[in-house]
Amino acid sequence: MGSSVTTDAPPTAGRREWIGLAVLALPTLLLSMDLSVLYLAVPHLSADLRPSGAELLWIMDIYGFLMAGFLVMMGTLGDRIGRRRLLLIGAAAFGAASALAAFSTSSEMLIATRALLGIAGATLAPSTLALLRNMFHDPKQRTAAIGVWTVCFSAGSVLGPLAGGALLAHFWWGSVFLIGIPVMLLLLVAGPILLPEHRNPDAGRADLLSAAMSVVAVLAVIYGMKDIATHGLSLVSVLSIVGGLAVGALFVHRQKRLADPLLDLGLFATPRFGPALSIMGLAVLVMSGTLFFVAQYLQLVRGLSPLRAGLWMMPMALGVVVGAATTAQVIRKVRQPVVMGGGLLVSCAAFLLLSQMETDSPIGLFVAGVFLMSFGVAPVMILGIELAVGSAPPERAGAASSVAETIQEFALGLGVAAIGSIGTAVYRGQVDGELPKDVPADAVRAAQDTLGGAVHAAKELSGATGEAMLDVTRAAFTQGLQTAATICAVLVAVGALVTLTVLRNLGGSGHGETEGAPGEPAPATAGGRD
Incomplete structure (x- = not known):
């Protein structure tokens, strides 16, 4: 018999695969956009639907939580029925749920439709990353493709407010959900042509x-x-x-x-897997929690229009792009944990800047804060997934990807819930007992729930009373922003310490990063098992 072919180089991707990557990048971008696109719509939907403070937080983060809850199960389902098939089913469901959300007539209906969007999104996320692994067999090409996927996911959370601002300048708040419909239609048309089908004949049952x-x-x-x-x-x-x-x-x-x-807990026995994903999740958490505040700050405290607020948030998107490009260059010479720790220290400085924001602070302080924040967390989000998945044994890479996506989505929702809840509590505590005595009881209740409710109620009051009410509530909201930023600064400082000590000193599993070439995939072993 001839010699073994196990040393042959893996096939490289062609034009069809790279076009397919572009098709997969669109729903990836949309999934994270759909979490953040609502940030600038909060004042508008607050005035229209009149949600309570708790209902508003549910509207914002029920999407991320249900996506996180169903991701691993949907990953298993994709292995059984075919990943492309599940992707197309999810695209149709996501488009339909987007239309329902756009025309919601109550807070309860919007919460329910956002929940449906989360479940539909859970069918999309694992399929996109799993299909990339089937389309790109060359390690360098696969790393580049996963990098594009990660950047799209990260960029979506900061491009969402800009897209939302542009739509809100001309249409009603529900229009922010309609972005998903043409993207899903494109996926339904191009997916069967460009994307391969893949299923695992040994996939486990849906639990x-x-x-x-x-x-x-x-x-x-x-x-x-x-x-x-x-x-x-x-x-x-x-x-x-x-x-x-x-x-x-x-x-x-x-x-x-x-x-x-359903969740392969054995992966956490790999030394770097759990710490890498924890640090990545921390970066996503603080970024999403901060987004909840800064979009409202620009509109409700500084009085900017949705479009102008979206434009002032562009430095956040720019920070992600610059951070990703810088990471690609730096990891050629610096080990991944060191780059991640450095990014967290930069974001810590950014949060300290944001903790100094006042109702009339120079807008340059805000721009510097949000740019440095996104610039600092970009390498953490990109390298965290790569480091964790790369440290898992090759035969468990699919399960590791599902766990990584689950933690990323969970952190997106948890950031709004945890940081948002703290800020809401600070806001309520600052408002209670500080409003003018002549403010009607219903206006007091509206002001105690949300700043959006306070702004709407102030418009119906006399000039002096309304202005006094706005002064109190805007100062209270800014105090909530300062508190949230301070907490985020402490969290990322601790994360940087863990990254630069614990994670840096942990050894890999032999399947990930090598000491001689930081950031590069481990070389394949001749004759080894695939």
């Missing part, structure tokens, strides 16, 4: 009970957090958090016992 347990655990904890932020500590909030943690513990216990678990 609906585990999926339900993970969603219940997340939502119960978050509900308790929001209830504390809105109404203070209560028996209901404590029981919700304790109950969610208990369900989460049962979920982990179940995964350890199952022969085919």
